[in-house]
Amino acid sequence: MRYHPLTIAFRIYQLVKSNLLFALILFVFQKDSEFWLWKYGKYAFLLFIILRLIYIVTAWFVEKYEWKDLMFHIHKGIFVKRTSTIPFSKIQNVTRKTTVFHKLVGLTSLTFETAMDGEDDAIHFEVLTEKQANDLIDLVQPGKQTILQKEQADIAQMDEQENEDLEQEAVQQKNRMVHFTPKRKDLWKASFTSLSFLAIIPIAVGAFDYIGPLLPETDQVEGLFQVFLNSKWLLFVIIILAVIVAVSFGVGRTFIRYGKYKISSDASYIYIDRGVLDESYFAIEKRKIQGLEIEQTWIKRIFGLAEVKLISTANPKNVDGSVNVNSLYPFLPVNKAYHLIKELLPIYQLNGQLERLPRKSLWVKLLRPSWIWIVATIGLAYFKPAIFQIDQAWWIVSLLLLCCILLHRILDYIHTRYAVSEDQVQWWHGGLTSRMFITKRKNVVEITNSQTLLQKYFQVASVTTTNRSVPAHKEKINDIPLPYAIDIEDWYLKRKEDVEFEEA
Amino acid sequence: MIGLVVLNILGTIWSLIEPTYLYKSWSYQFDDDYLQLSYGILKREWVTIPMTKIQSVSTSQGPIMKQYHVRQVKVETMGSSHAIPALEEEIALRLRKKLAEYAKLKEVDDK
Numbered sequence: 001m002r003y004h005p006l007t008i009a010f011r012i013y014q015l016v017k018s019n020l021l022f023a024l025i026l027f028v029f030q031k032d033s034e035f036w037l038w039k040y041g042k043y044a045f046l047l048f049i050i051l052r053l054i055y056i057v058t059a060w061f062v063e064k065y066e067w068k069d070l071m072f073h074i075h076k077g078i079f080v081k082r083t084s085t086i087p088f089s090k091i092q093n094v095t096r097k098t099t100v101f102h103k104l105v106g107l108t109s110l111t112f113e114t115a116m117d118g119e120d121d122a123i124h125f126e127v128l129t130e131k132q133a134n135d136l137i138d139l140v141q142p143g144k145q146t147i148l149q150k151e152q153a154d155i156a157q158m159d160e161q162e163n164e165d166l167e168q169e170a171v172q173q174k175n176r177m178v179h180f181t182p183k184r185k186d187l188w189k190a191s192f193t194s195l196s197f198l199a200i201i202p203i204a205v206g207a208f209d210y211i212g213p214l215l216p217e218t219d220q221v222e223g224l225f226q227v228f229l230n231s232k233w234l235l236f237v238i239i240i241l242a243v244i245v246a247v248s249f250g251v252g253r254t255f256i257r258y259g260k261y262k263i264s265s266d267a268s269y270i271y272i273d274r275g276v277l278d279e280s281y282f283a284i285e286k287r288k289i290q291g292l293e294i295e296q297t298w299i300k301r302i303f304g305l306a307e308v309k310l311i312s313t314a315n316p317k318n319v320d321g322s323v324n325v326n327s328l329y330p331f332l333p334v335n336k337a338y339h340l341i342k343e344l345l346p347i348y349q350l351n352g353q354l355e356r357l358p359r360k361s362l363w364v365k366l367l368r369p370s371w372i373w374i375v376a377t378i379g380l381a382y383f384k385p386a387i388f389q390i391d392q393a394w395w396i397v398s399l400l401l402l403c404c405i406l407l408h409r410i411l412d413y414i415h416t417r418y419a420v421s422e423d424q425v426q427w428w429h430g431g432l433t434s435r436m437f438i439t440k441r442k443n444v445v446e447i448t449n450s451q452t453l454l455q456k457y458f459q460v461a462s463v464t465t466t467n468r469s470v471p472a473h474k475e476k477i478n479d480i481p482l483p484y485a486i487d488i489e490d491w492y493l494k495r496k497e498d499v500e501f502e503e504a
Numbered sequence: 505m506i507g508l509v510v511l512n513i514l515g516t517i518w519s520l521i522e523p524t525y526l527y528k529s530w531s532y533q534f535d536d537d538y539l540q541l542s543y544g545i546l547k548r549e550w551v552t553i554p555m556t557k558i559q560s561v562s563t564s565q566g567p568i569m570k571q572y573h574v575r576q577v578k579v580e581t582m583g584s585s586h587a588i589p590a591l592e593e594e595i596a597l598r599l600r601k602k603l604a605e606y607a608k609l610k611e612v613d614d615k
Binding site for chain 1: 537538544546547548549550551552553554556557581582584
């Protein structure tokens with residue numbers, strides 16, 4: 001099957017979007033430049049654009065996709081033909097995005113991501129109709145495929161009871177439960193905790209660079225600044241205005257990004273719908289989640305918010321710098337976050353009772369040499385820079401740095417809590433930004449205990465776990481008592497209990 | 505300058521005594537389910553890897569190693585790679601074969 005004809009238009013739109021700045025520089029700002037790079041650059045640029053256009057149009061005629069026997073077959077390339085085959089079962093998650101472009105023409109786009117790593121690791125449908133998208137999602141996803149497989153198996157068995165189960169499952173598939181939509185209050189909190197109003201600074205600077213050449217003489221601009229500086233009132237008003245613009249910009253940005261947000265789930269999938277202008281839809285199979293993380297920066301802690309992240313084998317790369325797909329919602333109230341995990345993934349039992357580190361761990365944390373401090377202090381002592389015209393500044397700075405580092409470690413000591421239960425491990429750690437990590441024993445692919453000389457003296461150790469992800473997710477807890485570390489290793493050695501093996 | 509010389513001398517002394525400690529510090533064991541390694545002089549590490557999670561096993565041998573009939577065994581997992589520095593050739597090859605055999609088993613989850 002060919003892709004939707006508007007794919008051509010979409011690709012041209014993207015081409016224009018990414019080359020607009022370049023074209024402006026070449027044909028507007030440097031129009032009369034005699035410099036060879038600009039002079040010939042224009043021709044090269046035109047040639048490039050024409051070739052791209054030809055390529056885009058031809059590619060549409062050549063590139064095709066089809067599906068057969070629960071597999072996608074994608075045909076690509078004009079000069080070098082490539083065919084990739086991707087079975088439905090390898091698809092890890094589904095992302096549907098409706099950008100402003102798509103909205104204008106009433107269409108949408110779809111991406112199927114796999115756990116593979118490489119060039120053909122995902123299937124993109126840049127433009128398709130709403131109905132096509134739904135059909136494709138249905139084809140690949142929720143239960144349908146398992147039901148299909150099961151039906152095939154059933155033909156051989158014809159077991160009535162199993163059929164009943166199947167029906168039940170089919171009913172369940174339709175039962176999508178909505179777990180979370182942000183309220184206005186949450187969004188206000190989110191826009192302040194994310195410091196999104198600061199985002200205007202790089203944008204303003206960028207815009208100034210962009211329009212800089214168009215502005216009148218710089219002398220005039222500077223003259224204007226002088227006027228502002230001379231009158232305190234004017235300056236005050238300007239600052240207030242700037243703050244208002246920045247805050248409303250930040251709030252607007254947050255509302256657009258996180259405004260329409262819906263987390264829902266059914267028996268085997270988690271769905272996230274989001275976005276006001278650019279709509280996107282994301283689905284991941286619960287079974288494919290390797291672990292969970294709750295992250296709390298200090299500013300979020302003040303507001304009582306937290307971010308829940310999923311650790312999965314899906315490729316976390318951001319295609320266009322949008323919201324990270326592995327994050328459930330970055331500004332969840334803490335209670336809600338716990339509640340959500342309980343609802344979405346009941347196999348993870350969040351433990352209220354976690355153990356704290358013994359007092360001796362604090363000593364280990366405080367006594368551990370800090371390389372940052374040592375290097376910084378040597379540098380400071382060598383150069384002895386006079387900050388704020390104070391000659392003795394170097395040792396004050398060094399001392400301040402040491403205090404910060406020690407404070408950070410004390411916070412880490414306070415935050416570190418851990419529990420290992422039957423088949424899961426859960427711990428909190430971190431200084432300014434504290435993080436909780438929870439995973440199942442069968443999802444841990446490797447465990448490492450380590451002990452430095454200092455830790456040996458105090459009889460404590462560190463444990464590192466590795467989970468499957470791209471790249472591998474490593475998580476380390478420091479300075480837990482040695483017997484406990486050994487227990488964790490023993491616990492891991494009983495991993496076999498949770499694991500099923502494929503029949504060879 | 506003097507500092508560099510001192511560092512250099514210390515480094516040389518260390519490189520002379522390091523192999524003995526390295527040799528003493530290294531140990532490995534494996535059974536049907538796990539490969540366990542332990543190593544490290546100043547900082548000790550104990551690594552546990554389930555056999556099913558091993559992705560590839562390779563051995564390599566440099567000219568000096570060839571002289572003494574030893575081989576390095578390298579084990580790669582989904583998350584990391586570990587090298588056992590020098591094993592007698594025969595043991596290394598046997599280990600490689602064993603690891604490859606055990607690693608054949610697949611867990612249901614890996615699909």
